[in-house]
Amino acid sequence: MKLKSIASATLLAVGLTASFSTFAADKPVIEVWTMSLSPKFDGYFKDLVGKYNAQNPGVEVKWTDYPWDVIQAKFTAAVGAGKPPALVNLNVPWAYDYKQDGLIQPVDAIINKTQFVKGALADVTFEGKTYAFPHYNGANVIAYNKDIFARAGLKAAPKTFDDQLSFAKAIKAKTGVAGFAPTLGPTKIEGFFIQNGLDVVKGGKAAFNSPAHVAMMKKLADAYKAGALLKDNLFAQDNFQVQMQAYNAGKMAMLVSTPASLTRIRDEAPVLYKATAVAAAPVGPTGIASGGWMFNFAVAKNVDKALLPEVGKFANYLTNDANQLAFSKLAGTLPTSGKAAKDPHFQTVAAPGGAVEKAVAVAASSLDSTRTIFLSGVKDPEVLSNKLAAAVEQAVTGRKDPKAALDEAVAFWNSKL
Amino acid sequence: MEKTLPMPLAATAKKINMNKLAKHTLHYLVLTLLAVITVYPFWWTLVTALSTSGDVFTYPPRMWPENPGLDNFIEVFKTIDVIAFYKNSIIISVLTVAGTLLVCSMAAYPLARMQFPGRNIVFGAILATMILPSEVNFLVNFITVSKLGMGDTYTGVVLPGLAGAVGIFLMKQAFEAVPNDLVDAARVDGATEWQIFWHIMLPLARPALAALTILTLVAAWNQYIWPSIVMASPDKFPLSVGVLYLSGAFSFKIRVVAAGAVLTVLPILMVFLFTQRYFLRGFDGAVK
Amino acid sequence: MSASKKNTLQAWLFLTPALLLLMAFSFWPVGFGSYLAFTQYNLIDAPVWVGLDNFRELFEDELFISALQNSALYLLVVPAIQVLAILLAVLVNNQLPGIKFYRAAYYLPVVTTVSVIGVIWNFMYTDDGALNAVLRWLHVINEPIGWLSDDRIALFSVMFVTIWRGLGWYMVLYLAGLQSVPQDVYEAAVLDGANAWQRFWKITVPLLMPTILLCSVMSMLAAVKCFEEVQIMTKGGPMQSTYTALFYAYEFGIKSLNFGRALAASLVMSVFCVALAWLNFRYLQPRKK
CATH class of the missing domain: 1.10.287 (Helix Hairpins)
Known part of the structure; x- marks a missing residue:
């Protein structure tokens, strides 16, 4: 019977179109969601929030961490139900998507812009408006297997992408192992082009069929044919997991990734970790370091307007110099606050001086040139990106003439732009 | 000779x-x-x-x-509150299984054994829920659940999934296989429909009930998106969501994640191992 | 009250809990979802009616067309799963020593969490993975096969994982179905000199028909709506060869919040599903005596 009464109540409520407004608590609550930081940072956040609540008796900040796998669905559902968190932890492409769909709002009025480095602010500024508070950042380094390098007669890390390609071919020829795996899949391929100084869109038109683009395709095709690139998931949206597996199994010589992710080599392949060296990731002609991946805090569009100043105040506190520095030290990431980035912590190699610690120092040195690169400002980016990625796949695998493949994708893009 | x-x-x-x-x-x-x-x-x-x-x-x-x-298992226990997550998983699974069995078999009985106007329409509508787009169900259902004040509760997690087309279909098939003479005899003896359902149908459909139990159990135990949406407090999460905290942004250790996966799977496997005889009932006697 | 009226009332009473729940948590969102397929909707503002725009965009997208074709091709897993699951159920439907553990072993893939399945099968399928290693060791192949990196094979590799995951699930249903096959029929058949194969075809299969119907409908819907395997293994690649219709809906709808488009895609799929379900009932429904 209880079931029935609950179910009939359900029916009633479904019939009601008016939504109930929640009763205002005596103290406004600022709900903050972070992504996949618990339990490692429980102490850090409890401390930070505790201090803030003590100093600001007028509000109550409530911090909760949700795993990466569920936070998007949870945030979407919370916004839909009219009960969004005040601040939600996002990465840049997610922030852009939510902005496009009108689920988050500009924070220009409440953000203290002076505390952030320019590149970080630019990452979350879309069409002239800033949509989030920058938090921590990542930048790529290149980790390489010294044993494989030695067998291939190579001594130092590659400096440019061209170096990387020729190294990879030498490695394949001498050792039979793949050199590395570029990220050529949908939603990643645009970043690959942009970082290598090749325009994707120029003047509102698709621009990726210039001779320079074609030449790049030919270089890649050449390396692919020689077996120098790791084939598994090469054209998938995300080939990081297979890259990690291949590197850790000694089946790939170079891994371009963030310092924090190198801990996986340490844990999963301890012997190989000792033979791993680290250097700055090859920089393209643009001078932009690859692999920038900034996390930030955004404000949902239907957050109570009256609460916004308080939300801003807390967000500025959460991302200030001292708090960012402490976080970066704990996490091995890079800060987005200007003063924190100049701290000696990022200029020297911390103990025990393994590849992971070296990587932090190496990555910090390229912080100024770190940007999160992705395609923005086009309608239906997924459809376009898929088309481009398919064309690149055809060109690189030699199924189609590179020029013809890119031309076809350009025509498709221009019909949509 | x-x-x-x-x-x-x-x-x-x-x-x-x-x-x-x-x-x-x-x-x-x-x-x-x-x-x-x-x-x-x-x-x-x-x-x-x-x-x-x-x-x-x-x-x-x-x-x-x-x-x-057992180092990796110990680390799982140190990193997340495994016991609390287990407790939540068990509550959610038990409620889901019990509710599903009751609701689905009750709905299946008239569909299988009674003649009444609207029967085919009802059955067709139930089947249609298997087919029509259900991609935004989680969103709309979350709005319904929170308006009913069932956000952050076990009821909110369990209720929406109880009446499933698969369960109703499965039980209907089982009830249809019950011999007519048994039911007729009961009717002659003056049994009510509820008595027939409870004392004849359900016991005879035990293999189907057992199969539905094990299938529902796995789904309830492994679901993670829906409970994570309904539950606001992480300490109410089931283990399937809880283990995701093992793959944190800066603490991903594959061996510990593997240990978490083993801890999630083992209980269900044990349940399967020890309950399989129930859906094989009626067979035990026949073999010797 | 007349007997038939009383009967009707009782029938509806039995149905009430399920119908209330279905109305609140299935019909309502499904109906609302179908309506959204004709709108543009972003969760905060009211949905805007756009008529058939979402459908037009869909059919102009060749990726959606090929995703639909892949979903249709995916139906190949249905007979494979069903035949294997029936055989498996028959093989374990006995009291041999240790058979319990075998049943549990076949059920293991069903309980294994999705993320683990992704890691393992990616690992099995790589160029240097276990599968190629075994085939090379057996001298079946000389060059590694790109199970997930060759666009001519990838979809089939993904299908295999679906079969692998589904076997145990359907085995349980068939085992339950087998319990309703009366043992004396078999004994009579043995006395008549029927061999195991004849008994299987003449007795087991016809008596299992209701279960076969149930399982093949479920398995067809699951095949057409296949999504998880693609998500964890190939994300639609290589060369977009493993895009399925629901993966398309997920990628372009749920992930980027274009609900209208996603729901239009699933509504198109639903039409196929209805047709398939109807065919099943038409040809597999046992004749009532």
Whole structure:
């Protein structure tokens, strides 16, 4: 019977179109969601929030961490139900998507812009408006297997992408192992082009069929044919997991990734970790370091307007110099606050001086040139990106003439732009 | 005659035994081969979780743990509150299974055994929910659940999934197989529909109920998106969501994640191992 | 009250809990979802009616067309799963020593968490993975096969994982179905000299028909709506060869919040599903005596 009464109540409520407004608590609550930081940072956040609540008796900040796998669905559902968190932890492409769909709002009025480095602010500024508070950042380094390098007669890390390609071919020829795996899949391929100084869109038109683009395709095709690139998931949206597996199994010589992710080599392949060296990731002609991946805090569009100043105040506190520095030290990431980035912590190699610690120092040195690169400002980016990625796949695998493949994708893009 | 008979008989018996043996060997060979394919991924996870050193991804894949130990399991217990998550999983699963069995079999009974106007329309509508787009169900249902004040509650997690088309379909099939004369006899004796349902139908549909139990249990135990949306407080999460905290942004250790996966799967596997005889009932007597 | 009226009332009473729940948590969101397929909707503002725009965009997208084709091709897993699951159920439907553990072994893939399945099968399928290693060792192949990196094979590799995952699930249903096959029929058949194969075809299969119907409908819907395997293994690649219709809906709808498009895609799929379900009932429904 209880079931029935609950179910009939359900029916009633479904019939009601008016939504109930929640009763205002005596103290406004600022709900903050972070992504996949618990339990490692429980102490850090409890401390930070505790201090803030003590100093600001007028509000109550409530911090909760949700795993990466569920936070998007949870945030979407919370916004839909009219009960969004005040601040939600996002990465840049997610922030852009939510902005496009009108689920988050500009924070220009409440953000203290002076505390952030320019590149970080630019990452979350879309069409002239800033949509989030920058938090921590990542930048790529290149980790390489010294044993494989030695067998291939190579001594130092590659400096440019061209170096990387020729190294990879030498490695394949001498050792039979793949050199590395570029990220050529949908939603990643645009970043690959942009970082290598090749325009994707120029003047509102698709621009990726210039001779320079074609030449790049030919270089890649050449390396692919020689077996120098790791084939598994090469054209998938995300080939990081297979890259990690291949590197850790000694089946790939170079891994371009963030310092924090190198801990996986340490844990999963301890012997190989000792033979791993680290250097700055090859920089393209643009001078932009690859692999920038900034996390930030955004404000949902239907957050109570009256609460916004308080939300801003807390967000500025959460991302200030001292708090960012402490976080970066704990996490091995890079800060987005200007003063924190100049701290000696990022200029020297911390103990025990393994590849992971070296990587932090190496990555910090390229912080100024770190940007999160992705395609923005086009309608239906997924459809376009898929088309481009398919064309690149055809060109690189030699199924189609590179020029013809890119031309076809350009025509498709221009019909949509 | 009497003295010559045993010889060929014994030979025949032996031959039959040999035949049987060969047949059984073949039987086991096929069974084992298939088992290797289905078990291997879990075996790999177990080996990874039990290894305390060495490389995780080796070619060819490792068959036995290196330096076996429970370190990774201990780390899981240190990192997340496994006991609390288990408790939540058990509450959600038990409520889901009990509710599903009751609601689905009640709905299936009239569909299978009673004539009434609208029967086909109702059954068609139920089937349609299997087919029509359900991609935004989670969103709309979350709005419904929070308006009913069931956000952050077990009821909110469990209720939306109870009346499933698969369950109703399965129970309907089972009820249809119950012989008519049993029901007719009961009716002659003046039994009410509820008595027929409760005392005749349900006991005879036990294999189907047991099968529905094990299928529902797995789904309830493994779901993670929906409970994570409904529950606001992480301490109310089931284990399927809780283990996701093991793959944090800066603390991803594959061996610990593997140990978490093993801890999630084991209870269900145990339940399956010890309850299978229920959906094989009626068979026990027949074999001997 | 007349007997038939009383009967009707009782029938509806039995149905009430399920119908209330279905109305609140299935019909309502499904109906609302179908409506959204004709709108543009972003969760905060009211949905805007756009008529058939979402459908037009869909059919102009060749990726959606090929995703639909892949979903249709995916139906190949249905007979494979069903035949194997029936055989498996028959093989374990006995009291041989240790058979319990075999049943549990076949059920293991069903309980294994999705993320683990992704890691393992990616690992099995790589160029240097276990599968190629075994085939090379057996001298079946000389060059590694790109199970997930060759666009001519990838979809089939993904399908295999679906079969692998589904076997145990359907085995349980068939085992339950087998319990309703009366043992004396078999004994009579043995006395009549029918061999195991004849008994299987003449007795087991016809008596299992209701279960076969149930399982093949479920398995067809699951095949057409296949999504998880693609998500964890190939994300639609290589060369977009493993895009399925629901993966398309997920990628372009749920992930980027274009609900209208996603729901239009699933509504198109639903049409196929209805047709398939109807065919099943038409040809597999046992004749009532």
